[in-house]
Amino acid sequence: MNGLKTLATTAVLLLAAASAAHAGVTLDAIKKNGFIKCGVSDGLPGFSYADEKGNYSGIDVDVCRAIAAAVFGDATKVKFTPLTAKERLTALQSGEIDVLSRNTTWTSSRDSAQGMNFTGITYYDGQGFLVNKKLGVKSAKELDGATVCVQAGTTTELNLSDYFRANKMKLTPISYDKSDESAKSLEAGRCDVLTSDQSQLYAQRIKLAKPDDYIVLPEVISKEPLGPVVRHGDDDWFDIVKWTLFVMVNAEEMGINSKNVEEMKKSTNPDVKRMLGVEGDRGKDFGLANDWMAVVIKQVGNYGEIFDRNVGAGSPLKIERGLNALWNQGGLQYTPPVR
Amino acid sequence: MTELSSAPVKPPFWNNPQVRAIIFQAVALLATVAFGLYLFENTQDNLRRLGIASGFGFLSSPAGFDIIQTLIPYSAASSYGQVFWVALLNTLLVSALGIIFATLLGFIIGVARLSKNWLIAKLALAYIETFRNVPLLLQIFFWYFAVLRAAPAPRQSLSLGDTFFLNIRGLYLPAPQFQPGFGWVLATLGVVIVIVVVLTRWARRRQMATGQPFPILSTALALLIGLPLITFWLAGSPLHWQVPELRGFNFQGGLVIIPEMASLLLALSIYTAAFIAEIVRAGIQAVSHGQTEASFSLGLNSGMTLRLIILPQALRVIIPPMTNQYLNLTKNSSLAAAIGYPDLVSSFAGTTLNQTGQAIECIAITMAVYLTISLLISFVMNWYNRRVALVER
Structure with a gap:
């Protein structure tokens, strides 16, 4: 019994010690630290990927940089923490990071029982399957009896089981902690199929030795809205993260980008003037500098720029905008106005 | 002490070592309890503030994910509680087998x-110095990513008499299928075990009394194998073998030892x-050489000397540090998570924790x-x- 008690206190200690670090309002703590602690993926081209020099790039990384630009007026004031899928939610709950920007799917249980707040959707994704062409499989419905590599602790793992159950197919799953291990196992033939969000499949395919030997099957078996996440209970911080993303999408809609933002400040359009902090106090309302939205656009860019350079036409992944196009261009990206 | 003095000077109570010891212990106890309470309260506060559900209710909700190796019935519709048992059994399996193999x-x-x-x-010497000086995790990776990955694809499987197959998905063996009547064989085996135990005791007593040895090992083996075999034949061979066969993507049916388990077990x-x-x-060398010489001079050969004289004495030195190694092996089996073997840390403290967000509960249970x-x-x-x-007598 004594042993059990010791264990219980040890476990309690874990959380208590971590929580001491974020006493008070998140924003105040961040300002005191001088940087934002941002949790990102441990290596996913296009979303979060560190080069040989340790410089991060990707959509998820740019979201963190934009938040830093909003808070400090300097997009470099971010400390990135690479996290596996299994570590990410606990890292946010315990206060090890201020914001989690790690292709994380927005679900009801994460919003409720797990104490998270999703701030928006950076990427509309869906789960797919990557297979070797040699198998001759044309549809996910033909995967009965297949061995499937999947990342542990993800919604993907649950969708996979649901899909095979719904279609009465036999499944042999292997759950790895890291996506790299899944990719290696697919190449070695340990598994027939690799399943993940489609964006990740494209990203992992270019990491394989012979990308052309593999195809992504047409089925998309789930909705995977990916976005930045903060902890429950700090509404001011929640607003800042949420609106940093909204501003970037709005900027694309208004035609403001990192190159023309200074010029646009002279615009006569009141919408543009409000957003860039030329007119009104919309910036100050967040407890930040009045022109923070302009700084975000100038230093990081609008949503379209970020998409293009990381995963879109300007990147090796060459993913179509698809669902991620603006609402007035056939996509789903629609955000509330700055007003 | 003070009785001798006619006018005893009562020392202040804080100079009494016994009273002081009690006070110190009470203070230490209070401080520990207060610290524990503080931690508990703080955690409760934080959980409430963050809106994280707590408690063990999650154990009965459905898990929704599949597991590659399950020793007891399990499906995606089973509960997180069932995940716990599956994962625990996987940990125990690899630990128990590891302890047996490592000891031999x-x-x-x-x-x-x-x-x-x-x-x-x-x-x-080379074996010992190589394997105890390379980190265990590296060895697991070596077996998993280097050695077992060299196995062929399912369609090019290495086969032994078309019943055993080895490929990158694992080692496929025929699975025993017990027919009614197999119970008789098991019953015979039980009876034989009792006979052997009794026989062993009798043989030992006789040797103690008369010095006559009895060939107990060969007799026991003959009984243990022979009698159940005869029953097996009499009951009409009530055991069939389900041979794995290649269907679709992979072999179906039969027993499979997955490479995750094999590499973990090998490495451990x-x-x-x-x-x-x-x-x-160390244990053998702790037994003085005089014992060996004495044994030889009594006419025992070197095998008997090792078995009857050296080992029983060496075991006294061997057992305590051996316990440490067994404990290490069991705890090291948690490295399974690195290669996707569904043990307790991987499936329960990993996936379940992540899907439910119940970090404190899952870690505490684990x-x-x-x-x-x-x-x-x-x-x-x-x-x-x-x-x-x-x-000591």
């Missing part, structure tokens, strides 16, 4: 290390065997389980240690 291998290497044959002794056994070998060597397993191993080994310990 360790004993052989340890004895080989002391061999008079130069080559055997040096080979054993080989790594721990290196330490056990050194313990065995720690309690490892503690319990470790204490059980300690308990059994201590009991065995007391049995082999020198009885």
Whole structure:
């Protein structure tokens, strides 16, 4: 019994010690630290990927940089923490990071029982399957009896089981902690199929030795809205993260980008003037500098720029905008106005 | 002390060492309890503030994910509680097999290390120095990503008589299928075991009394194999074998040893065997050489000397450090998570924790389980240690 008690206190200690670090309002703590602690993926081209020099790039990384630009007026004031899928939610709950920007799917249980707040959707994704062409499989419905590599602790793992159950197919799953291990196992033939969000499949395919030997099957078996996440209970911080993303999408809609933002400040359009902090106090309302939205656009860019350079036409992944196009261009990206 | 003095001077109570000791202990106890309470309250506060659900109710909700190796019935519709049992059994399986293999291998290497044959002794030395000095995680990766990945694809499987198949998905064996009537064979086996135990005791008593040895090992083996075989034949061979066959993507049916399990087991056994070998060597060398000489002069050969004279004495030195190795092996099995073997840390403290967000509960349960397993191993080994310990008469 004594042993059990010791264990219980040890476990309690874990959380208590971590929580001491974020006493008070998140924003105040961040300002005191001088940087934002941002949790990102441990290596996913296009979303979060560190080069040989340790410089991060990707959509998820740019979201963190934009938040830093909003808070400090300097997009470099971010400390990135690479996290596996299994570590990410606990890292946010315990206060090890201020914001989690790690292709994380927005679900009801994460919003409720797990104490998270999703701030928006950076990427509309869906789960797919990557297979070797040699198998001759044309549809996910033909995967009965297949061995499937999947990342542990993800919604993907649950969708996979649901899909095979719904279609009465036999499944042999292997759950790895890291996506790299899944990719290696697919190449070695340990598994027939690799399943993940489609964006990740494209990203992992270019990491394989012979990308052309593999195809992504047409089925998309789930909705995977990916976005930045903060902890429950700090509404001011929640607003800042949420609106940093909204501003970037709005900027694309208004035609403001990192190159023309200074010029646009002279615009006569009141919408543009409000957003860039030329007119009104919309910036100050967040407890930040009045022109923070302009700084975000100038230093990081609008949503379209970020998409293009990381995963879109300007990147090796060459993913179509698809669902991620603006609402007035056939996509789903629609955000509330700055007003 | 003070009785001698006619006018005793009563010292102040804080100078009384007994009172002081009690006060210090009380203060220490209070401080510990207060600290514990503070931690508990703080956690409760934080959980409430963050809106995280707590409690153990999640154990009965459906898990929704599949597991590659399950020793008991499990499907995606089973509960997280069932995940716990599946994961625990997987941990116990790999630990138990690891302990058996490591002990056998360790004993052989340890004895080989002391061999008079130069080559055997040096080979054993090389084995020990290599495997105990390379980190275990690296060894697991070596077996998993280097050695077992060299196995062929399912369609090019290596086969032995079209019943055993080896490919990158694992080692496929025929699965036994017990027909009615197999119970008779098991019953016979039970009866034979009782007979052997009784026989062994009788043989020992007779040898003590008369000095007449009885060939107990060969008799026991003959009984253990022979009688159940006869029953098996009489009952009409009530055992069928389901041979795995290639269908679709992979082999179906039969038993499979997955490479995740094989590499973990190989790495754990080989790594721990290196330490056990050194313990065995130390134990044997702790028995003075005079014992060997005395035994030889009584006419015992070297095998009997090892078995009857050296080992019983060496075991007294071997058992306590051996317990440590068993505990290490069991705890090291948690490295399974690195290669996707569904053990307790991977499936329960990993996936379940992540899908439910119940970090404190999952980690507390997992720690309690490892503690319990470790204490059980300690308990059994201590009991065995007391049995082999020198009885002073």
